[in-house]
Amino acid sequence: MHMLTIPAAGGETDGGFWATAAPIIPHPIEFFFSLAVFAILFWVVAKKVVPRLEQVYAERSAAIEGGMARAEEAQAEAKAALESYNAQLQDARGEGNKIREDARAQGAQIVAEMRAQAQAEAARIVDTAQKQIEAERQSAVVSLRTEVGRLSTDLASRIVGESLQDEVRQKGIVERFLAELEAGDIRPERVGGDL
Amino acid sequence: MSIAALGMEGGGDGFVAPDASIFWEPVIGSGATAITRPVILLVISAALVAWFLLATTKRRALVPGKGQMMTESVYGLVRNSIAKDIIGSHDFMRFVPLLFTMFLLILVNNLFGVIPPFNYPTMSRIGFPVALALTVWVIFHIVGMKKHGFIGYWKSLVPSGLPKPMIPAIFVLELITDLFTRPVTLGLRLFGNMFAGHILMALFISGGWYMLQAGGILPVAGVVTWAFAIIMTLFELLVEFLQAYVFTLLSALYIAGAVADSH
Numbered sequence: 001m002h003m004l005t006i007p008a009a010g011g012e013t014d015g016g017f018w019a020t021a022a023p024i025i026p027h028p029i030e031f032f033f034s035l036a037v038f039a040i041l042f043w044v045v046a047k048k049v050v051p052r053l054e055q056v057y058a059e060r061s062a063a064i065e066g067g068m069a070r071a072e073e074a075q076a077e078a079k080a081a082l083e084s085y086n087a088q089l090q091d092a093r094g095e096g097n098k099i100r101e102d103a104r105a106q107g108a109q110i111v112a113e114m115r116a117q118a119q120a121e122a123a124r125i126v127d128t129a130q131k132q133i134e135a136e137r138q139s140a141v142v143s144l145r146t147e148v149g150r151l152s153t154d155l156a157s158r159i160v161g162e163s164l165q166d167e168v169r170q171k172g173i174v175e176r177f178l179a180e181l182e183a184g185d186i187r188p189e190r191v192g193g194d195l
Numbered sequence: 196m197s198i199a200a201l202g203m204e205g206g207g208d209g210f211v212a213p214d215a216s217i218f219w220e221p222v223i224g225s226g227a228t229a230i231t232r233p234v235i236l237l238v239i240s241a242a243l244v245a246w247f248l249l250a251t252t253k254r255r256a257l258v259p260g261k262g263q264m265m266t267e268s269v270y271g272l273v274r275n276s277i278a279k280d281i282i283g284s285h286d287f288m289r290f291v292p293l294l295f296t297m298f299l300l301i302l303v304n305n306l307f308g309v310i311p312p313f314n315y316p317t318m319s320r321i322g323f324p325v326a327l328a329l330t331v332w333v334i335f336h337i338v339g340m341k342k343h344g345f346i347g348y349w350k351s352l353v354p355s356g357l358p359k360p361m362i363p364a365i366f367v368l369e370l371i372t373d374l375f376t377r378p379v380t381l382g383l384r385l386f387g388n389m390f391a392g393h394i395l396m397a398l399f400i401s402g403g404w405y406m407l408q409a410g411g412i413l414p415v416a417g418v419v420t421w422a423f424a425i426i427m428t429l430f431e432l433l434v435e436f437l438q439a440y441v442f443t444l445l446s447a448l449y450i451a452g453a454v455a456d457s458h
Contacts, residue, residue, distance in 0.1 A: 018226060019219040023321060023390055028227050030322030033234045038327060041241045041300055045248065046292035052252040053270050054288075060257055 149174035210405045213397040218319060218390070233317040240303040240317065248299075273298050273443060281447040282454065290450055293334065297327065298443040301385065305435035308393055309428050316435065319389035321382070324442075328382030331446040339453030348453075381445055388438045392431045399424035 018027065153170050221229035251262035259267055273295045278287040301318060308316030318324050340348045352369040353362055399420055406417030 018221075018229070019216045023215045023218060023319075023386075026322035026325050027229075027231065027320060028322070029229060030231060030234055030320050031326050033237055034323040034326035035330065037237050037241045038296065038300060038330060041245055042292060042296040044245045045296045045299075049248040049252055049266075050270075050292045050295065052255055053267065056252070056255050056257070056259075056263075056267070059255075063257055 145174075145178065149178075152177070210402065213394060213401055215390075215394070217394070217397055220315075231320070233315060233320045233323065236307055236313055236315055236317050237300075237304060237323065239313075240307060241300060244299045244303055269299065270295060277440075277444055277447045281444070282451045286454060290447070294443050294447055297331070297446060298439055301327070301442055302436065302439035305389060305439055306432070308389060308435055309396075309431055316389040316393050318385050318438075319393045321386045324385040324389075325382040327442070328378045328385075331381060331449060332378035335446075335449040335453040338450060342454050377445075377449055381442065381449075385438050385442050388434055392427075392434055396424060396427050396431060399427055 149170070153174065218233075220232035222232050222235060223230040247262070248266060251260075251266040254260070254263070256263060274287075274291050277298075278291050278294050281287075282290055304317035304323070307313035308319070336348070339351070342348075343351045349366075349370075352373055353366050357365060403417045403420035403424060406413040406420060408414075409417070
């Protein structure tokens with residue numbers, strides 16, 4: 001145990017003052033070395049150790065935060081994709097509706113057009129038919145007039161026994177007769193006595 | 196001193212209780228210019244700390260190994276629990292190297308008090324803690340004056356919102372605290388704890404040794420004394436850590452006070 005030997009040895013041989021000095025008095029060399037050693041260690045720590053440790057800290061928090069950021073990013077991306085799908089779906093739905101509306105409108109328009117066309121066609125057909133009927137009636141009247149004229153003259157000539165073959169006279173008579181008939185001057189008279 | 200009295204009763208050449216002179220261990224030279232054993236211990240401790248820090252931060256793994264983990268946990272303690280919490284997240288970073296160096300240097304030198312073959316707490320020599328306390332004192336004055344300006348710094352010592360008649364008295368009190376109490380208590384606290392702890396352990400161990408060699412039933416007391424010395428050693432370990440922590444914590448507090456926006 002040198003601790004026990006020191007007081008005796010140090011006290012006698014080695015400059016008595018520092019061995020027995022009050023422990024509150026700083027030893028100059030110790031004071032100086034404390035400053036110097038602290039300064040050197042401080043320099044090492046400040047220049048090398050702390051920057052390295054801070055770098056590790058920064059990298060680690062970056063790694064953690066980066067992971068979180070990536071996860072957030074992925075989530076945001078998924079959300080954006082969902083939103084865009086929803087928007088597209090909405091668009092498609094809207095477009096479908098629009099197409100359906102258009103189709104309905106177009107259909108209605110087509111039906112209306114067709115109806116108008118059909119009515120026009122029907123009107124045209126009716127018109128044509130009427131015209132045809134009129135024309136046929138006209139021709140029937142003409143041919144009837146000729147036929148009736150001929151028949152009645154034949155009949156009349158037979159009855160009268162007189163030949164009324166002369167064209168002009170015959171025509172004049174028939175015409176006159178028909179005119180009277182149309183004017184309503186001639187009444188059908190009972191020919192036979194039994195009716 | 197009862198143990199010394201017992202020792203005398205036990206016979207032999209008498210027990211001399213260890214006193215302050217056990218701390219005087221010159222290695223090279225003598226007197227005021229001697230390179231003493233604590234100086235060498237300080238240099239060894241600084242070399243150890245520097246080597247350990249550089250070696251464990253060399254690879255800078257994101258998933259740290261054992262050494263890096265140790266360095267990081269101590270660094271985290273000083274950086275986050277001391278510097279950041281006390282100085283505030285705005286400008287704590289520029290004081291982290293200072294506080295980290297302070298903590299490690301004091302801690303390792305304190306632990307030297309119970310670690311063989313050093314068995315000497317460097318900080319039990321007043322020259323060392325006084326130099327460190329002075330460093331802190333100078334630094335917190337410089338940063339305070341940089342922040343508030345020379346006049347502004349002295350003005351910032353007095354808390355705002357005091358009634359006018361009280362200002363001079365408070366200023367004098369704060370001035371004494373700032374210039375004298377803080378550095379002296381900072382240095383003396385560390386010195387006193389290490390000095391007392393070491394001398395107490397020296398007393399227990401040397402006393403026990405003396406009694407073990409003595410006759411009669413004294414060796415039994417010697418065994419008990421050594422058992423106590425072991426308990427004291429564990430206690431000393433706690434004190435050594437605490438003193439390093441307290442020194443760093445108070446340094447951070449003084450710096451925080453100096454750079455704070457207002458008292």
